[in-house]
Amino acid sequence: MRELRTWRHPDGNSLLAWCPDCKRYHWHGAGGSFTDDSFGHRAAHCHPSVDGGYMLIDQGPATESILQDLKRRKPLGPDETQTSAGDKR
Numbered sequence: 001m002r003e004l005r006t007w008r009h010p011d012g013n014s015l016l017a018w019c020p021d022c023k024r025y026h027w028h029g030a031g032g033s034f035t036d037d038s039f040g041h042r043a044a045h046c047h048p049s050v051d052g053g054y055m056l057i058d059q060g061p062a063t064e065s066i067l068q069d070l071k072r073r074k075p076l077g078p079d080e081t082q083t084s085a086g087d088k089r
């Protein structure tokens with residue numbers, strides 16, 4: 001089963017799972033607050049042909065670069081954003 005790196009949104013109840021297949025973040029509810037139960041196996045938010053869902057892997061609070069990337073119509077993804085030194089701009 002695929003594993004998606006997942007960040008905690010500052011709203012306190014949203015998970016941002018980067019999907020390398022869809023090239024976007026899938027939003028999942030954390031269930032009221034972030035607990036261990038917020039992560040783990042979820043039904044995929046991808047197109048229906050993706051069977052079995054995926055695992056959400058906790059990466060901690062969303063960084064500024066993740067939140068910026070989230071606003072892009074075509075997100076670059078965590079690997080592109082984290083390695084760029086754009087956080088200070």
Ligand SMILES: [Zn+2]
Nearest residue numbers: 019021022046
């Ligand atoms: Zn997807």
